[in-house]
Amino acid sequence: MTRLQEFVDGPVADGRLAGAVALIATTDGDREVAVAGRQAFGGAPMTRDSVFRIASITKPITAAATMALVDRGVLELDAEVRRWLPELADPPVLRRPDGPLDDTEPIERPITVRDLLGFGGGHGFIADFGAPVMAALFGELLQGPPAPAQVPPPAEWLRRLARIPLVHQPGRGWTYNTGADILGVLLSRATEQPLDRVFAELLFEPLGMTDTDFTTPRGGAARMTSLYRGSTLVDGPDGQWSHPPAFPSGAGGLVSTAADWCAFGLMLLNGGRYRGRSVLTEESVRLMTSPQHVAEPGNMFLQDQAWGFGGSVDIVTPEPWNVVGRYGWIGGTGTAGYIYPGAGTVAVWLGQRELQGPDDSDLIGDFLGDVADRVAARHGSQPTRPRSSE
Structure with a gap:
């Protein structure tokens, strides 16, 4: 069993999660995916292409769509x-x-x-x-x-x-x-288009993100996970995401899969290109992933990090999961998506439990701590330790 598999198996075995999917990929072509549990407690088995409500890891996608329109001269x-x-x-x-x-x-x-x-x-x-x-x-x-x-x-x-x-x-x-x-x-x-079409034309179609939308993707109902608050069901496969919303939320409204968000991350790591196609300019990617606002000390959201466009940028390393230059964010439905430009690495965690406190965030923190160790190993530097082993 791989260490990545252990991270998803643990919270499923102790009942904290019905299921989860974790993915780590590099620009060299390496990819590891770990899947555990079920799409709902007592439901169908989780798969690597199960669909999750990704919450705030929608924000980097909204920022990228904005920068794509800047690249095209539609916005300044x-x-x-x-x-x-x-x-x-x-x-x-x-x-x-x-x-x-x-x-x-x-x-x-x-x-x-x-x-x-x-x-x-x-x-x-x-x-x-x-x-x-x-x-x-x-x-x-x-x-x-x-x-x-x-x-x-x-x-x-x-x-x-x-x-x-x-x-x-x-x-x-x-x-x-x-x-x-x-x-x-x-x-x-x-x-002069609905937001779902804007995202599709600028990002999802060129990146092959066929399972990302503001509603359950076509043919994806059987792969849609359930969302929980603790063990209480908040939203099922036939719930609020089963039909188009009146207000498509650029802050947290998308559903997606690990592979889809990975494609988005790889595009950023490759300077805005994906499989030979230009999606963003290098300058737009640089602006997105560079500090635009440095948090005041003790900021509860940024935790002493900076904010780029659509996501945080690590500038200090107070926790085992912080890596200077890391860009991305965490979603309140129990998700995370980050890129590590210095190591050409994308990390995606998709859970299905709303984050309610430190115990919940540690599920993601342990995973991201392991990613930080891998990144350190790629650089030949001393790895950090995940919080759970401190």
């Missing part, structure tokens, strides 16, 4: 988003991030495409979940665990967003999540 990084989103032309700004929603000041400059990509636009999560702005984001916009059947269509969603003040002036801070959903609406309006 410093273009003002009010051109396509007039609802956000003149939003008020909170005087204090945790202050009352009516204690605001005027916006000093317009929000740009670059602001949304780097989560510097002013809309999004702060660390104080009891703040009035957080209640508005969760209550008005349903910003939280993905719930595609409940979120209103883009026009209504933007109307609600326009009533919520910015947490900070554009470019003067970093707030999590909402910027990716705003980007999704912008991409649709800029191209």
